[in-house]
Amino acid sequence: MSDAAIALRDITFTWPGQKTPTLALDRFEVQAREQVFVSGPSGSGKSTLLALIGGISSAQAGSVAILGQALEALPASRRDRFRVDHIGFIFQQFNLIPYLSILDNVVLPCRFSALRRERALAQGSDLRTAAESLLRSLDLTPDLWTRAATQLSIGQQQRVAAARALIGRPEIVVADEPTSALDSDRQQAFLNLIRHECEQAGASLVFVSHDQRLAERFDRRIALNDINRCAQEEPA
């Protein structure tokens, strides 16, 4: 078995109702602490790949092993728990809970995962302190912390989503086009923050984007169409 943080093997994934697979991957691996940039045009399957890594979707064939655990061996409820325990997700639309304060949004994973709660408490005297420390390091000032998520700018919401993904030090952070709503300077600044925080936490980072300008700072760059056999089979 691979000791990679993420190891996908011989994957075929077809969305319900589709005639052809979206993804056919022989091998996709990310090592512990590695920071990987995954690019591909719209519709190439980047979000689908992240859904497989998170166990949100399951492939019809092949294996997805996260930290050595084969997700297909777990029943759905255990997969959900495993995801919250070990993976921090930053979604394209951030998925913050609009009626909760910023602080409550950030501590949310610790409400669902005893492991994340334990690790967060090891970082701060209580969950609030741990959340505040992350918010500070992501340049979110105390005047914002008690506001509802909807009262923040897009750039601020994005950093809240990053703090929520990072709290309780998950071993893996995945980010799905988190910078698409930002201008170029802010994209770079956000990328620096998230990369720094993952480094500090010792987390692997899978950062998905169609924007090649963000690629250069990563340990490794993967063009999804180069490894996806379905994409290669399409006519040019």
Ligand SMILES: Nc1ncnc2c1ncn2[C@@H]1O[C@H](COP(=O)(O)OP(=O)(O)OP(=O)(O)O)[C@@H](O)[C@H]1O
């Ligand atoms: N829930 C779904 N049901 C059926 N097909 C889907 C579903 N989600 C995605 N697809 C299809 O799978 C393919 C890949 O979609 P996906 O969202 O993974 O691409 P993407 O590379 O993330 O695109 P984007 O950059 O636009 O976000 C597309 O053809 C899309 O229509």
